[in-house]
Amino acid sequence: xxxxxxxxxxxxxxxxxxxxxxxxxxxxxxxxxxxxxxxxxxxxxxxxxxxxxxxxxxxxxxxxxxxxxxxxxxxxxxxxxxxxxxxxxxxxxxxxxxxxxxxxxxxxxxxxxxxxxxxxxxxxxxxxxxxxxxxxxxxxxxxxxxxxxxxxxxxxxxxxxxxxxxxxxxxxxxxxxxxxxxxxxx
Numbered sequence: 001x002x003x004x005x006x007x008x009x010x011x012x013x014x015x016x017x018x019x020x021x022x023x024x025x026x027x028x029x030x031x032x033x034x035x036x037x038x039x040x041x042x043x044x045x046x047x048x049x050x051x052x053x054x055x056x057x058x059x060x061x062x063x064x065x066x067x068x069x070x071x072x073x074x075x076x077x078x079x080x081x082x083x084x085x086x087x088x089x090x091x092x093x094x095x096x097x098x099x100x101x102x103x104x105x106x107x108x109x110x111x112x113x114x115x116x117x118x119x120x121x122x123x124x125x126x127x128x129x130x131x132x133x134x135x136x137x138x139x140x141x142x143x144x145x146x147x148x149x150x151x152x153x154x155x156x157x158x159x160x161x162x163x164x165x166x167x168x169x170x171x172x173x174x175x176x177x178x179x180x181x182x183x184x185x186x
Contacts (some may be wrong), residue, residue, distance in 0.1 A: 031171040038073035051132045052141045053086045053182020056080030061164035071095050071123060071157050074167035076186065083185065091183045095169060097157070098122035111158050118159035126151050127169055132182040148173030153160055176183040 003121040041062060045054040059077035066074055072093040081088045102118030108120060153171030160166060 036067055036070060038069040041070060041073050042077065042186075045096070045184060047184060048082075048087065050134045051144060051182055052135050053087060053089065053130065053132050053145065054184050054186070055079055056082055056087070056089065057186060061162075063163055063165075065100070065119070065121065065159075066157055066165050066167065068095060068097050071097055071121070071167045072125075073156065073186075074157065074165060075123075075127065078166045086134075087182070089130040089132070089183055090169070091128045091130060091186075093125065093127045093169065095123045095125035095155070095167075098124070108156070108158070111146045112155065112167075113160040113162060115159045115161050115163075121157040121167075123153075123155040123157060123167065123169055125153055125155075126171075127153055129173060130182055143179045145180050145182045146176055146178045147180045148176040168171055 016078045041059040042057050045057070047053070048055045049112060056081050057073070057076040059073065062070060062074065072095045075093045075095065076090045079088070079090050098121065100121050103114070103116040103118075103120060105116075108114060108116075111120075114120075127150050129148040129150070133139045135141050135144055150169075150171045150173045153169045155167060155169035157165055157167040
């Protein structure tokens with residue numbers, strides 16, 4: 001009786017360990033934990049003294065179609081910009097990816113440097129857009145940004161003629177607020 005009980009516990013332990021291993025592999029997408037979650041595309045945020053907010057996110061080139069987490073990062077890398085009219089930053093980016101489709105000239109011709117022979121991945125999601133002014137006497141630190149939550153946005157990921165991937169996400173922002181600080185993290 002003791003031997004049967006001990007054998008059952010051992011079999012249950014082995015079965016549980018095997019299930020846990022399979023579950024961990026599936027949740028990591030067959031890759032090591034932390035790989036391909038988008039963080040590998042850029043370094044840590046750098047602070048802009050001019051705006052008292054983070055600098056636009058810069059990414060290294062991604063030469064394979066992005067996964068969902070990488071697409072969210074690529075939205076920031078593609079759309080964050082320091083323009084003459086101010087600093088534009090994308091925050092809280094959440095995306096869902098659709099099935100790849102072929103190039104459609106009527107809807108895709110405006111995508112910068114698009115490779116018309118590569119698949120396009122439709123995106124839907126949400127983000128918050130920050131438009132920040134330089135810090136001055138009229139615009140004190142911590143009050144220089146207009147913040148526009150965008151709860152329903154659409155976009156795309158596309159391959160460029162240089163072989164790297166870009167993504168965008170845009171939509172209406174019905175409830176903008178001004179006089180807020182800029183983001184310092186991604």
